[in-house]
Amino acid sequence: MLGWIVALVAFVAAIWATVQTDRARKDAYGAAARAELTDRQLKAAEARTLALTEEIRQLGQKRIPAAATALSHRTAPVPGLREAADIEGDAARLLTEAVQAAGTAVLEERRRVDAAARSAMRGTSAKIQSLLNQSQHLLHELQHEYDDPRILQLDFRNELALRRTQATAVLCDAWPGLARQNSSLVEVVLGAQSRVAGYERIKVANHLRQERLALAARAAEPFAIALAELLANATAYSHPDTEVPVTVQQTAGRGALVLVDDAGIGMDDDALKRARALLAGPDEVLLTELGDPPQTGFAVVGRLVARYGFSCHIESSPYGGMRAMLRIPAHLLTVMDDDRTLSVLAPKPMHARPGVPAAAGAGAKVPGDDATVIPTPGRAADPDPAGAGTGSPAAPAAELPSRRRRTRRAPAAPAASREEAEELVARTPEQAGNSWAALQEGTLSGRKAPGGDAPGGGVPTPPAASSDDQGDET
């Protein structure tokens, strides 16, 4: 019995011991697993920290500088995260935000520095501009006092310097620094021409219908500055042997258009895109964006376009280089006062030029000139209500001489003008009697000839004869 009990106890003890051992083993196993897990987590955390450190190093050494560079050089690559997989979403987002914040800060700082630079240059250029204006005035007086042609050259150099200074001032948001009266459009174009190195290559063709078309006072000087910049581009980027044709014409919408063509090297697509962005008149142009040396031309035009309401467009020119178009809207145009005379240098409109038809001789030139000037107001008044097409400068040139001949040959034409009536007055009574008699005879013979039915066939002939008669007399 005791043996049984002992055996049972031993058995129970054995089971308990087994269970205990098992539990202990399980515990130990669990502890080992936990330890391993902790270890692994530790390693992962360490790796993450390392990766994060590397990312921060990357951020400081590469990403932020690259982002700052990319603000001025749009094509520069900005590196991203080094090992995107190792960084959790939150950290990656924060890092990217850090890059963005740095970019914004750089941009703001740059804008501030640029504004400071502009204001400093604005002050300086205003001072230089006023000094150059004074020396221009002195040179002007000297020119009239002394006959040395070197004063003219000096004046030109002064004008070039003045243009540079003025352009810089405009770029720095300054007022163009000069008030003008309403100024003839052609004179403004010539004024812009005179401000450019190589101005002798610029050929201005005047296709205006209205000779005294003028720019409103507030737009005159800004327009001259803008056009001078475009002309400077055209002469600088084309061969010195080529001409730079400038065409001044009126558009159908009562505006005007100035075209500048050059046979230069043209522009590639990138440059063209950049130039068009500048010409569109952006709100702010940073000096630091204009390159080194700064290319100010289009930026200056863009500033003026945005402020004064004319517009500029560039495209490839049929001459091989670029064509720049400055469009002046109708509200900036006016007509010059009659008491102001145009400069001698201003080219005459093509259609009023006496050269082509009046090559008869020296004596016939002056009246020829008068005769061609008379139709000008008529032509100018004509298209205003109609808003006729622009590009027909050849038509009036061909029409003018024929009009003069018509007054001589056919004074008895049905649409007789006042001038012809005046010519008729100058006739002697005998001549008048003859012509009336001829007319009467003609009418009578016409009525007699084919009977009453067809007077139309007979009537026109005798007046034609009588008109020949008068044509000989006059």
Place this chain on the structure above:
Amino acid sequence: MTPGPGRRLIPAYLVTGGRSAPTGPALDRLAVLIRTDAALPPDTGSEHRRLCELLEPGALTVVECAAHLDLPVSATVFLVTDLVAAGRLHARPPIPSAGELDRSLVERLLVGLRSLH
């Protein structure tokens, strides 16, 4: 070319066409200009044409032409030399005004005349 307040719009040097000195012989500001019979070609510039028209009724001096054209004399000389070179104008140098006689010459003449006795 209107002096006075504000900046002039068209400077006189525009007529030089980028040249530093006029072509041909130097012209005095009192040189007399006469129009020839040669007709102007149709592509003549408006300033050349205007100058020829000024001379149509008769002769004028360079400085008078300059005043009519509202240009300085130095710039007008460029126009004139161009037209003279093209045969459209004659330029005649001014007749020099009678200067004072050289006193020493007269004295020597006097001495010579006296020595004849």
